[in-house]
Amino acid sequence: MKITFFGQNTLLLEIKEIKVLIDPFISGSPLAKDKIDIKDFKVDYILLTHAHQDHTLDAEAIAKNNNAIIVSNYEIAMYYQAKGIEVHPMNHGGSWNFNFGKVKYVNAIHTSSFPDGTYGGQPGGFVIESESKNIYIAGDTALTMDMKLIPLGTKLDLAILPIGDNFTMGIDDAIIASDFVECNNVLGVHYDTFGYIEIDHNEAKRKFSGKNKDLILLDVGQSIAL
Helix, strand or coil, rough: EEEEECCCCCCEEEEEEEEECCCCCCCCCCCCCCCCCCCCCCCCCEECCCHHHHHHHHHHHHHHHHEEEEEHHHHHHHHHCCCCCCEEEEECCEEEECCCCCEEEEEEECCCCCCCCCCCCHHHHEEEEEECCCCEEEECCCCCCCHHHHHHHCCCCCCECCCCCCCCCCCHHHHHHHHHHCCEEEECCCCCCCCHHHCCCCHHHHHHHHHCCCEECCCCCEECCC
């Protein structure tokens, strides 16, 4: 599995020949808009954790450019289905076997509405089990005891956690979250995009290292392989 970071919570997963885009926010992102053209994306699926603009801004355009399937909660799925996009609706606790792996939609504590005020259902995260690696994409969330349920069913190779604080967990809570999900390998997301969520990279890595954990912070366009 190859994972490429495009700022905020936007990730491209390449699992064998399948490309899965997470929470596309590029054309309005201060970190990515001058570096990435959304027309260049070639994707098969788009997974959306919730409806906020910094997670859905480019979902419609990229989905239509690629005839990609949008996967999210029922309300978000119906929002895009009404726009003529193929969707796969899910809800909390449910899972589905896609051609790239098993996806489970899990709890998150946050809010969720589209920029036009449309209700976006309840926010969530995704646990993805592929043939080779298992990952947890937390989405925007506070620290929650529900995270302790994840390792009961899935042994994770990577936890993708928000670390920017203010709107989501910060560094200290993300360290606890990694304990809850029993995964010491963490890819940080949802930081530095705006002034509210700027972090000290060295301090963040120091805190994780002090707990014998590895915090990965990628530049826009940078990738890791699992």
